[in-house]
Amino acid sequence: MADRATLEDLVRLQGERVRALKQQKASAEQIEEEVAKLLKLKAQLGPDEGKQKFVLKTPKGTRDYSPRQMAVREKVFDVIISCFKRHGAEVIDTPVFELKETLTGKYGEDSKLIYDLKDQGGELLSLRYDLTVPFARYLAMNKLTNIKRYHIAKVYRRDNPAMTRGRYREFYQCDFDIAGQFDPMIPDAECLKIMCEILSSLQIGDFLVKVNDRRILDGTFAVCGVPDSKFRTICSSVDKLDKVSWEEVKSEMVGEKGLAPEVADRIGDYVQQHGGVSLVEQLLQDPKLSQNKQALEGLGDLKLLFEYLTLFGIADKISFDLSLARGLDYYTGVIYEAVLLQPPAQAGEEPLGVGSVAAGGRYDGLVGMFDPKGRKVPCVGLSIGVERIFSIVEQRMEALKEKVRTTETQVLVASAQKKLLEERLKLISELWDAGIKAELLYKKNPKLLNQLQYCEEAGIPLVAIIGEQELKDGVIKLRSVASREEVDVRREDLVEEIKRRTSQPLCIC
Amino acid sequence: MADRATLEDLVRLQGERVRALKQQKASAEQIEEEVAKLLKLKAQLGPDEGKQKFVLKTPKGTRDYSPRQMAVREKVFDVIISCFKRHGAEVIDTPVFELKETLTGKYGEDSKLIYDLKDQGGELLSLRYDLTVPFARYLAMNKLTNIKRYHIAKVYRRDNPAMTRGRYREFYQCDFDIAGQFDPMIPDAECLKIMCEILSSLQIGDFLVKVNDRRILDGTFAVCGVPDSKFRTICSSVDKLDKVSWEEVKSEMVGEKGLAPEVADRIGDYVQQHGGVSLVEQLLQDPKLSQNKQALEGLGDLKLLFEYLTLFGIADKISFDLSLARGLDYYTGALKEKVRTTETQVLVASAQKKLLEERLKLISELWDAGIKAELLYKKNPKLLNQLQYCEEAGIPLVAIIGEQELKDGVIKLRSVASREEVDVRREDLVEEIKRRTSQPLCIC
Numbered sequence A: 001m002a003d004r005a006t007l008e009d010l011v012r013l014q015g016e017r018v019r020a021l022k023q024q025k026a027s028a029e030q031i032e033e034e035v036a037k038l039l040k041l042k043a044q045l046g047p048d049e050g051k052q053k054f055v056l057k058t059p060k061g062t063r064d065y066s067p068r069q070m071a072v073r074e075k076v077f078d079v080i081i082s083c084f085k086r087h088g089a090e091v092i093d094t095p096v097f098e099l100k101e102t103l104t105g106k107y108g109e110d111s112k113l114i115y116d117l118k119d120q121g122g123e124l125l126s127l128r129y130d131l132t133v134p135f136a137r138y139l140a141m142n143k144l145t146n147i148k149r150y151h152i153a154k155v156y157r158r159d160n161p162a163m164t165r166g167r168y169r170e171f172y173q174c175d176f177d178i179a180g181q182f183d184p185m186i187p188d189a190e191c192l193k194i195m196c197e198i199l200s201s202l203q204i205g206d207f208l209v210k211v212n213d214r215r216i217l218d219g220t221f222a223v224c225g226v227p228d229s230k231f232r233t234i235c236s237s238v239d240k241l242d243k244v245s246w247e248e249v250k251s252e253m254v255g256e257k258g259l260a261p262e263v264a265d266r267i268g269d270y271v272q273q274h275g276g277v278s279l280v281e282q283l284l285q286d287p288k289l290s291q292n293k294q295a296l297e298g299l300g301d302l303k304l305l306f307e308y309l310t311l312f313g314i315a316d317k318i319s320f321d322l323s324l325a326r327g328l329d330y331y332t333g334v335i336y337e338a339v340l341l342q343p344p345a346q347a348g349e350e351p352l353g354v355g356s357v358a359a360g361g362r363y364d365g366l367v368g369m370f371d372p373k374g375r376k377v378p379c380v381g382l383s384i385g386v387e388r389i390f391s392i393v394e395q396r397m398e399a400l401k402e403k404v405r406t407t408e409t410q411v412l413v414a415s416a417q418k419k420l421l422e423e424r425l426k427l428i429s430e431l432w433d434a435g436i437k438a439e440l441l442y443k444k445n446p447k448l449l450n451q452l453q454y455c456e457e458a459g460i461p462l463v464a465i466i467g468e469q470e471l472k473d474g475v476i477k478l479r480s481v482a483s484r485e486e487v488d489v490r491r492e493d494l495v496e497e498i499k500r501r502t503s504q505p506l507c508i509c
Numbered sequence B: 001m002a003d004r005a006t007l008e009d010l011v012r013l014q015g016e017r018v019r020a021l022k023q024q025k026a027s028a029e030q031i032e033e034e035v036a037k038l039l040k041l042k043a044q045l046g047p048d049e050g051k052q053k054f055v056l057k058t059p060k061g062t063r064d065y066s067p068r069q070m071a072v073r074e075k076v077f078d079v080i081i082s083c084f085k086r087h088g089a090e091v092i093d094t095p096v097f098e099l100k101e102t103l104t105g106k107y108g109e110d111s112k113l114i115y116d117l118k119d120q121g122g123e124l125l126s127l128r129y130d131l132t133v134p135f136a137r138y139l140a141m142n143k144l145t146n147i148k149r150y151h152i153a154k155v156y157r158r159d160n161p162a163m164t165r166g167r168y169r170e171f172y173q174c175d176f177d178i179a180g181q182f183d184p185m186i187p188d189a190e191c192l193k194i195m196c197e198i199l200s201s202l203q204i205g206d207f208l209v210k211v212n213d214r215r216i217l218d219g220t221f222a223v224c225g226v227p228d229s230k231f232r233t234i235c236s237s238v239d240k241l242d243k244v245s246w247e248e249v250k251s252e253m254v255g256e257k258g259l260a261p262e263v264a265d266r267i268g269d270y271v272q273q274h275g276g277v278s279l280v281e282q283l284l285q286d287p288k289l290s291q292n293k294q295a296l297e298g299l300g301d302l303k304l305l306f307e308y309l310t311l312f313g314i315a316d317k318i319s320f321d322l323s324l325a326r327g328l329d330y331y332t333g334a335l336k337e338k339v340r341t342t343e344t345q346v347l348v349a350s351a352q353k354k355l356l357e358e359r360l361k362l363i364s365e366l367w368d369a370g371i372k373a374e375l376l377y378k379k380n381p382k383l384l385n386q387l388q389y390c391e392e393a394g395i396p397l398v399a400i401i402g403e404q405e406l407k408d409g410v411i412k413l414r415s416v417a418s419r420e421e422v423d424v425r426r427e428d429l430v431e432e433i434k435r436r437t438s439q440p441l442c443i444c
Helices: A002-023 A028-044 A067-086 A100-104 A108-113 A132-141 A186-202 A214-224 A228-242 A246-256 A261-271 A277-284 A293-311 A366-370 A386-399 A421-433 A448-458 A468-473 A491-503 B002-023 B028-044 B067-086 B100-104 B108-113 B132-141 B186-202 B214-224 B228-242 B246-256 B261-271 B277-284 B293-311 B356-368 B383-393 B403-408 B426-438
Strands: A097-099 A125-127 A147-156 A170-179 A207-213 A318-321 A334-340 A356-362 A379-384 A411-415 A462-466 A475-480 A486-490 B097-099 B125-127 B147-156 B170-179 B209-211 B318-321 B346-350 B397-401 B410-415 B421-425
Touching (some): A002 A028, A067 A147, A100 A125, A100 A132, A132 A147, A132 A170, A132 A379, A170 A386, A186 A207, A186 A334, A186 A356, A186 A379, A186 B356, A207 A214, A214 A228, A214 A261, A228 A246, A228 A261, A246 A261, A277 A293, A277 A318, A293 A318, A293 A334, A293 B356, A411 A421, A411 A448, A421 A491, A421 B186, A448 A462, A462 A468, A462 A491, A475 A491, A486 A491, B067 B147, B067 B186, B097 B132, B100 B125, B100 B132, B132 B147, B170 B186, B186 B209, B186 B293, B214 B228, B214 B261, B214 B293, B228 B246, B228 B261, B246 B261, B277 B293, B346 B356, B356 B397, B356 B426, B383 B397, B397 B426, B403 B410, B421 B426
Parallel strands (some): A411 A462, B209 B318, B346 B397
Antiparallel strands (some): A097 A125, A147 A170, A170 A379, A207 A334, A334 A356, A356 A379, A462 A475, A475 A486, B097 B125, B147 B170, B397 B410, B410 B421
């Protein structure tokens, strides 16, 4: 016993040593060595098969989904997927990790956010960072020239957030993309239509879709006199206009990024504008912009886009916003971002910030980067920010005190007296075989009250009660949990009666 | 240019050096050093933004799912999930990786098959190896005493297979578990009922469920004289009986695992038996087994189980098999059915040029009415191409807009399969499409 206590002490101390080394960011080699020692010590404690101590936490930035959260998630995905399907998209899936070289080509400065797998003697692997690079790899690998696909899966980023509002390291992305050479702006318009359909169906409040074009941005900077080398950095300043004032943005551009003040002013004249198709037409007449080839291309495409959006009935949800700049370097044409107009208000709750809930754009050069011959496949797509939507829907349900069910069980098979387990098993088997969703308590002689209580907690709407007298009479008592009304149903009619009751929309939760 | 060629050669040579080191299983440190040199050389080649050479492959042991494979997968999952739901299971999900310590306690000799994440200064992580350890962690973390849950997700094992029958390193597991203290064998019976329902619904052929009990196995080994220390290893020999003959198994137990031949023979008398509940009753009377407490417990529970399975109507699918010692195996099969990869119901087409606006307006109405519709992304597509597209994708209906029909206020609705066309009034189109696509006789 003393030996064991000593061993346990040694294990504890060695564990602390390991943690200290990690905090001090000692070399990986050193840490591994000490971890190996720790494991050896633990092994000496003996193979205690029954008692495994689990460190009771998920890794930093990740979380489990409880049945309740899964119910919310399923609702949201159902809306999104049925929209994608309605538009004729196919679905694909890819591995959770890619060859490291597949990911690192593209992500330059972001590569410190990529989760690498340990080199265990084989290929160097990393967890996927988004679904776009796997898509480009898939297209190039299969030599596809066109596809309309959606892909819903988790991606991984080693963010070191200030844990603002649940910034996760493992989170879902919901991507829809149309790849291929088509007549201009039709697929782009469909992407916007899809975004609007989804956001409307989710009923998370009013929203607005901001639209801009990479070529208009670049053209604007050019005519304002921004040096080429400063394009991207000025871009990221301009993008902050949705959160801070123009004065702050200007001061960052001039003060921190070395832009001439008069250039900044000229930029200000453009990027503070937003509107509908009339703004597009106005800018097409702008003396400076109309001299810039890129800007003209972008404006021309936006004009066409607005025509299609009007036919799709969504032009009123779209705002041409010259300050929309963010996004990844690989966008080559139209870019868009959907924002909620006002956070859903709940009594006493902090309102969620107005963040974007979906975004996307056209990226014609990415697949060419993967293809060995550099063959280009133009792409346009969108990504739905489902994690944010999950929280919004969860909060809404809580605010409305909506009862969320975590199972779809329609009827509990119960017994009113003892020694009726066999009857319950026989009956429930008939119900399952008829496709009815049914449960029973795993007790030989459960009390009726407990069975009824179980139904109330789980939201099960019906109880099929077997009783000795009813057995003799050849009936089952069918009880509505909500109304407490009971009726005797002939055994042979029970399946039909349950189906009838559970298909009526008025019927249940 | 000469400089570049030289550089490219150096890159190639250095790449070979790295590969050789890995093959020789050189130290990680050495490999990293040479990889760093390689990357430096590559960087010198210049940031050629347009042309990035990618190795176009998925990692070893993993694969993409094409739309066709996804359609198959969705069908299978639908059957499985609706069965789990029918039995009142909740669903959970967990992260793809766990703290390394959560996983390594359990897997003893299997831990070399675990994918570790690189130590990047934070927690040490590993990809989940199955769904059972995450489940146990979830239960403990949430202090749950009972739950009926299913979990469908991919798990990861660094197998070095002889690539037999598509052994993957990333593959799906579909788990259903009932946790909690309940009256004996009822949940166990439900698990078997679920297994049978799923396998029947999937229509992949006749099947058999073999049943045994760890206590009966251990009790049998005990009464036959197997030393305690050899239990697990004899177990794994016995388990091979479904693939090889008894002679081979016996020779492995005696020849390789040092079991006395007479003990092996005694084992053979038991483990080659299989049958229904009558075998259970027979063994309950067996002079040796009935003296063994463990075996009696196991046999008693199996007897009860068979009663419940009979009430569930599945006893004929169950075989009590004394050689069953281990768990599941994996295989991937091939299905040859023609499979649709989209659910599109109607293609909105135009018969003449300059009708894109009309197509866009019509398709928008259909989408708003919840109908699954597509159109070709061409301003002036040929009708033939549009019809061909429908045939390839399996789209059953075409709504054709034509100049004359526009004047008459109708749309031509055509069945792709029968080629029959009928003029439908614009205002009736949605209803007509819905009517046609809900009839089971109707399509694909």
